[in-house]
Amino acid sequence: MVKPGRPGARKTSKGKAVGSGGQGRQALEGRGPTPAAADRSWHPAGKRKAAAERLAAAKTRGGRPDAPRARPQKKPDDHEMVTGRNSVLEALRAKIPATTLYVAARIEMDDRVKEILNIANKRGLPVLEVMRPELDRITPFDSVHQGLALKVPPYEYAHPMELLDKVISSGQKPLFVALDGITDPRNLGAIIRSTAAFGGQGVIVPQRRSVGLTASAWKTSAGAAARTPVAMAPNLTQTLKSLKERGVFVLGLDGGGDVSLPGLALAKQPVVIVVGSEGKGLSRLVAETCDAIVSIPISASTESLNAGIAASVTLYEISKLRAAK
Incomplete structure (x- = not known):
């Protein structure tokens, strides 16, 4: 009679126990001599050896060494x-x-x-x-x-000094507008439009932290950007200093300015009007570079003017004073 065994238990046959097969002796003998560094794949010498072998194999078959291929980067459409x-x-x-x-x-x-x-x-x-x-x-x-x-295609900016040379050579009196921290393309478009309307010859934008001539600026300018060049200054402060050395007066717009716009004495001189951002106004270095800080008289109930409007009012006043005899 067969006795019931435990569930899952395996019955083993009686007989001679299996020996170790010499495993104990091998453990006592050790693992043998240590492989050379170049034969160990994880060792730096082994990695150099593997790389040299791949390079030699590639040269033999006239191909290039196996290396991860860089993904071709898609060029952005900058139109x-x-x-x-x-x-x-x-x-x-x-x-x-x-x-x-x-x-x-x-x-x-x-x-x-x-x-x-x-x-x-x-x-x-x-x-x-x-x-x-x-x-x-x-x-x-x-x-x-x-x-x-x-x-x-992307807009080709003029150089500020080349723009100045072109205006002087044409016999005109320079009238530029420079932007300091303007980031709204609609403001740029409006300023370009006003510059063209009131006899200005160009707009200067800094290379950094400023808006460029985008499609939105084109739209707001109502096509005036096609007639009024926009120059890019690598460094606005240095560009303003260079303009001053060439006889151009730098006028900054600020509500707290000490010179009032109506009847501006410098209106008939070569000038560049610097417009700051609506929130922060003129930057410190730019303000220190200006020959005068000009303010536009406004109602006490109005805190400030939009950058585009401030530039338009100033350009209109200067053009009116230049036309007066």
Whole structure:
């Protein structure tokens, strides 16, 4: 009779126990001689040996050593989109080097659209008809394209001193606007527009911590950016000092300025107007560089003026004083 065993228990047969097979003797003898450093894969010498072998194998087969391939980086599309009928028309009239004109399908034709298409055809500019959802997708989200968009390459900034030389050689009296800490492209666009309207010859923006000429600035300028050059200063303070050495007076705008704008004595001199940010105003170094800090009289109920408006008022006053005999 077979006795029931424990569940899961294994019955072993009786017999001679299995020996160690000499394992004990091997343990006493040790692991043998230590491999050379070059034969140990984890050792620096072993890694160098493996790398040399891969290099030799690659040379033998005429290929390149096995190495991780870098992923090709996609170049960012740094083109800008100029949108809106007026802005696109002004850009084409000024012969801005555009690459593509996008036109919405079934666009409502008017004189501006007809002239845009006529200029584009004469220049051999590619014209693509797209559906409005596609035009919405490729244009800035905060823009109103009015069924038209113009793709233009990155803006080529002028050099401030070269701009000054060009103005002087043309016999004009320099009138520039420099931006100090302006980051809103709409302010830049408005200032460019005012500069063009009141006889200014250019706008200067610093290379760092400032807005550049983006599509939004193009839009706000209503095409004035096509006629008014924008120069980029590597260092705004040093550029202002260089302008001073060439006889240009630097006028900073600030609500607490000690010189009042109406009847400004320096208006008929070569000047550059420096506009600071609406929140922080002029930076310390720029303010110290200015020949005068000019304030615009405003109502006591108004705390300050927008940077674009302040520049416009100042440009208007200077142009009026220059025109007066």
